Ligand SMILES: O=C(O)CCC(=O)C(=O)O
């Protein structure tokens with residue numbers, strides 16, 4: 001039985017892949033795609049190059065990554081006038097609206113969890129209905145009244161900023177490469193998302209796997225980052241652990257509410273969370289001199305069960321609306337932004353929607369977000385709740401384990417997801433039987 005951290009640990013070494021893809025004629029590929037040509041030449045090129053690039057990355061794991069961070073720092077310091085090609089997204093994939101382009105009629109709902117804590121359960125019915133509606137439409141909502149202390153979130157944000165502003169060599173001490181090339185934890189300037197991107201993304205990250213392993217991790221990374229400052233190192237790991245505990249508690253409360261919203265027997269869902277797996281990830285998006293040429297995070301679907309994002313006050317998160325247009329999510333002070341991820345969509349037999357989203361950067365201010373991902377058990381077959389499957393609602397996705405989803409399926413279909421395809425489509429029953 002593969003432990004969860006092994007599953008999360010097989011990094012795609014994406015920046016190196018992308019560096020090597022610079023000889024690919026992206027414009028030709030995109031024009032072929034626009035002309036309706038079958039296949040995905042960029043994806044094919046990535047897939048073909050992957051083994052060689054992986055070997056090169058093994059030899060020099062942090063070379064390309066370190067380069068990426070240095071470049072963004074030089075840009076910030078005014079030492080470079082324009083964005084290097086490796087960061088530039090192909091024109092057809094670039095955003096056409098800014099990071100703060102809000103469309104009020106499309107914003108996501110704000111849902112207050114206060115009824116959860118009330119002894120008489122007043123307001124629960126409406127709460128559960130509101131959650132169902134949000135999950136069926138955009139798959140996103142803001143959570144307020146969550147009882148995670150504001151102080152804890154603020155401390156975590158402050159530590160995050162301190163960490164990311166450190167010199168690169170210090171941060172790299174606490175990176176996955178410094179610990180093990182096989183693990184993707186601690187500091188990284190790789191995209192933490194497993195979704196391939198056609199260009200380097202404009203961000204740095206810090207990841208800890210939750211639970212007991214995670215606690216060991218955060219301490220050891222902090223000790224490497226602050227070797228001469230024991231207090232700072234201890235404080236960082238304590239705050240991180242407190243945050244992880246609060247966000248795990250909140251994720252599990254939301255999981256219970258989702259079960260109620262689906263009106264299904266809780267036992268079916270509980271089997272996936274006997275020893276819940278949580279990943280906490282800090283993402284730092286530096287300002288860019290040319291925000292629309294780059295992306296903080298390329299369009300992707302989250303793969304786990306649910307995600308909680310603590311945004312700071314800098315907008316940047318965008319969702320794809322049902323009308324096919326992107327819109328920015330307006331940060332709500334003190335709220336967590338919740339979203340449905342792929343496994344929840346499958347467990348709900350397609351009723352709840354895992355939605356495409358991305359992050360844009362801006363010219364002036366860095367943005368810091370803290371994402372918490374709750375994943376289902378890696379080894380259990382992801383099957384929809386029986387109550388949600390009948391003649392009118394046939395099973396939408398074939399059985400898969402989350403471990404399989406994260407590794408085998410992902411690796412085999414780089415081309416599909418590079419092109420913003422939904423990984424879930426690969427396990428869709430009607431698609432595979434056509
Ligand atoms: O930074 C954000 O607001 C969103 C991050 C995100 O989508 C993710 O971590 O999967």
Ligand SMILES: [Fe+2]
Pocket residue numbers: 300301302307357
């Ligand atoms: Fe995401």
